[in-house]
Amino acid sequence: MNPVTGIVVYFIIWWTVLFAVLPWGVHVPDKVETGHAESAPDRPLLLKKAIATTLISAAIWIGFYFLHRSNLISFRAP
Template identity: 35%
Template sequence: MAYSISTALAIYFVLWWVTLFLTLPFGVRSQHEDGEGAPGTDPGAPIKSQIGRKLIWTTLISAVIFGIGMLAHRAGYLNIERMSKLMGFPF
């Protein structure tokens, strides 16, 4: 069974969001770590979040993971029969 375009986009969308949440903490320095906090702000607030760079990295990483998943699916490693057998469910 081949993926439809909408299924592939939905899988990529979910994978992209999971990857975004994984990449968000990298490279963030808090006001407390740098010692330069504005009065009345939370010491854990980030100084520079660099969100643009993280969005680009998220897109690249999720595209690579999605590509590997699609190749594994086409090679027959990610089909429903194989996954149900690995999890111990009868198909």
């Protein structure tokens, strides 16, 4: 796997994990301010979610890397 492929795979994993992490800890406020959506979270905690996404994605990518290097599963087209 060349570096560009590794970066692209990490980017895809990161975005997929982000969508799984975004709903964590979402609390809708009891009183909605004028002009805000009723479903908008009170505190989105985006920095914590970005850090969690990065760490989880790194662990998944490392697993993918070792799986790819071990040739247990071939990712090449026949």
